[in-house]
Amino acid sequence: MGEARAWVLTSAVEGERSWHGNDGYADVLGVRYLYDNDVAYYKQASVGDLVIVRESKTVFGVSRIDTIEHAPGEKLRRRCPVCGNASAELRKRTNGYACGNRRCSARAIEPVERYEPVKKYVASYGIGWRALDGAISYADLEPHLSGASQHSIRPCDIKELEKLLGDLGVSVPPAPAGELDVKIPGGRRDSRTKARNGQNEFRKALLQKYGLHCAVTGPCPAEALQAAHLRPFAEHETHSVGEGMLLRSDIHQLFDAGLIAINPVTMTVAVAPTLTQYTDYMKLEGAKVGLNSIDVELLQQHHAEVSALW
Numbered sequence: 001m002g003e004a005r006a007w008v009l010t011s012a013v014e015g016e017r018s019w020h021g022n023d024g025y026a027d028v029l030g031v032r033y034l035y036d037n038d039v040a041y042y043k044q045a046s047v048g049d050l051v052i053v054r055e056s057k058t059v060f061g062v063s064r065i066d067t068i069e070h071a072p073g074e075k076l077r078r079r080c081p082v083c084g085n086a087s088a089e090l091r092k093r094t095n096g097y098a099c100g101n102r103r104c105s106a107r108a109i110e111p112v113e114r115y116e117p118v119k120k121y122v123a124s125y126g127i128g129w130r131a132l133d134g135a136i137s138y139a140d141l142e143p144h145l146s147g148a149s150q151h152s153i154r155p156c157d158i159k160e161l162e163k164l165l166g167d168l169g170v171s172v173p174p175a176p177a178g179e180l181d182v183k184i185p186g187g188r189r190d191s192r193t194k195a196r197n198g199q200n201e202f203r204k205a206l207l208q209k210y211g212l213h214c215a216v217t218g219p220c221p222a223e224a225l226q227a228a229h230l231r232p233f234a235e236h237e238t239h240s241v242g243e244g245m246l247l248r249s250d251i252h253q254l255f256d257a258g259l260i261a262i263n264p265v266t267m268t269v270a271v272a273p274t275l276t277q278y279t280d281y282m283k284l285e286g287a288k289v290g291l292n293s294i295d296v297e298l299l300q301q302h303h304a305e306v307s308a309l310w
Contacts, residue, residue: 004046004048004049004050004158004175005044005049005050005158006049006050006051006052006155006156006157006158006161007041007049007050007051007052007153007154007155007156008051008052008054008141008153008154008156009033009051009052009053009054009123009152009153010054010055010151010152010154011027011029011033011053011054011060012027012055029053029060029061030053030060030061030063030125030126030129030131031124031125031129032122032123032124032125032126033051033053033122033123033125034120034121034123035120035121035123035152035153036073036075036118036119036120036121037118037119037121038075038118039151039152039153040147040148040151040152040153041147041154041155042121042153045068045123045153046065046068047065047066047067047068048064048065049064049065050062050063050064050156050158050161050172050173051063051064051123052136052141052156052161053125054138054141056138057137057138057139058134058137058138059132059134059135059137059138059140059141060131060132060133060134061129061130061131061132061133062129062130062161062165062170062172063125063126063127063128063129063130063173064125064127064128064173064174065124065125066124066125066126066127066128067123067124068122068124069122069124070119070120070122071119071120072117072118072120073117073119074115074116074117075116075118075120076113076114076115077114077115077116078097078111078112078113079111079113079114080099080101080104080106080109080111080112081106081109081110081111081112082099082104082106082109083099083101083103083104083106085099085100085104087099087100087101088100088109088111094108096108096109097109097110097111127173128174129173130170130171130173132168132170135168136164136165136168140164141156141161141164144156144160144161144164145157199227202227202244203227203246205241206227206241206244206245206246207225207246209241210245210246210290212225213290214246214247214248214251215245215246215247215262215289215290216247216251216255216262216284216287216289217248217251218290220246220248224248225246225247225248225249226246226247226249226252227244227246228244228245228246228247228252228255228256229243230243230244230294230295230298230299230301230302240295242293242294242295243294243295243298245291254275254281258272258305258306259271259272259274259275259306260272260275260281260284261303261306261307262289262291262299262303263303264296264300264303267288267289267291268287268288269285269286269287269289270285270303270307271284271285272306272307272310273310
């Protein structure tokens with residue numbers, strides 16, 4: 001991998017990007033950028049390069065390209081019926097199409113639509129993503145860019161970009177060291193699974209009882225809270241609020257694995273000795289739990305069963 005470069009990527013995350021004669025791309029802000037072999041500089045962008053993601057005048061953030069993948073694909077083209085150029089543009093004022101080719105400039109046209117083969121690229125950049133949320137404006141970047149203004153990928157002076165970021169106190173995402181990823185076969189397969197009836201209602205009832213609190217670690221975002229059963233659900237397949245508690249997702253897994261338990265006498269956390277090397281979990285040892293009106297007998301049963309194996 002050669003010396004890293006910097007690029008400004010015009011994204012379509014807010015739906016404002018106007019693509020000449022096509023339907024644009026499905027970008028995901030902070031995760032990936034999609035383009036194809038019709039885009040200027042598509043060959044030059046490389047893994048490890050710095051990227052600034054923007055739309056219109058807003059600069060969203062900075063990162064480095066983690067991976068680039070490509071595959072054959074198709075793109076809907078809207079070609080001018082006069083000159084055949086794929087530059088038919090929808091004009092907002094007239095709500096009609098016009099040819100963007102300066103040598104043609106036909107107006108009030110009905111573009112010829114057809115899918116044409118392209119090579120599609122996906123540049124993933126989520127690992128080092130730093131949100132800027134407009135702290136840098138596109139006007140700040142413009143003097144340091146080259147290439148035509150309509151290009152969706154434009155080269156940027158990397159030294160000037162690093163200076164702009166430094167002035168904001170934003171650290172430049174580190175360059176990747178060697179290979180970032182090992183490719184593992186993906187895709188999908190058919191699978192039959194049994195969904196738990198009432199699981200969502202069970203979780204809602206626990207949220208109403210305990211609020212956004214993990215019984216072991218305390219206040220926690222709703223997205224990370226799971227409804228835990230004191231008894232394995234597969235054994236009884238019932239939901240009882242008195243037999244449940246809210247646990248952070250990682251704590252829930254450790255609880256089910258028998259590596260974390262609750263002492264029913266002291267109502268404190270007990271942590272398996274095998275977690276000694278994980279200081280953040282060992283800090284939970286002896287911590288008071290936030291539970292009320294819970295089935296103490298089931299707590300005792302779980303604690304006795306798992307601690308006997310420690």
